Amino acid sequence: MAHSLHPLFQAIATAPTEAALCDRFMDGVSDYFGVQRWGIYLLEDENRLASFDVVGVSDAFVERYEQIGRAVDPVLQYVLANHAPAHEELVLPTGTWKQSELYQRCCAEYDHEHIMTGPVVGSGQLIGTIHFARVGQTPAFNPHELASLGAVCSHLSACLAGLRKPASPPPNLLSHCLTPREIQIARLVAEGLTNAEIGAELWITQNSVKQALKRMFRKLGVSARTEMVAKLRDILQE
Missing domain, CATH: 1.10.10.10 (Winged helix-like DNA-binding domain superfamily/Winged helix DNA-binding domain)
Structure with a gap:
């Protein structure tokens, strides 16, 4: 696993478009967090899904998550309430993840042993989320990785805000x-x-x-x- 996130921060900061920003995140992030499934979801008004990019799961999974999982995702509910990253062991009693409705209805098919979600924010509200999952006999996410995800989310949020900022009108010469x-x-x-x-x-x-x-x-x-x-x-x- 890479020791420094600075190359990823630099790649994010220099992305010329929103599409390039998502591509650079998707291409570079897995090496830092040791995940087998990951994705970025961007939202529009009322938390409706506007676009997404995922690795390791199908579009059918994303559709099922939007229809069923989002409403019963305890990690996402924490992220929504606090605008801070979280993983399943932070919000659920120890050993209950696989008994949760989210795992049973969405994540079991993909063997999601551990999950972690982070917020992308703008104008004081959630405008996207980052999702990580580990499969098989893998360790849970630790406090250092949770803090690192928070840093990545901060850089993504700042860059996305800059890309979405309306262009200033040219000065009247x-x-x-x-x-x-x-x-x-x-x-x-x-x-x-x-x-x-x-x-x-x-x-x-x-x-x-x-x-x-x-x-x-x-x-x-x-x-x-x-x-x-x-x-x-x-x-x-x-």
């Missing part, structure tokens, strides 16, 4: 080619003031207003007051 005084003049032109009225408003001469407008027309590539106002519409509405 026109506002950078005009001085604050010129924008002030443009606003008064948009209000319908004459050169004389603008001069009186700003305590400058009418000729100064005229010369300023010539410079502004040249910078903006326009030849009329109405054309200038139309080109600066977004800036003048701020």
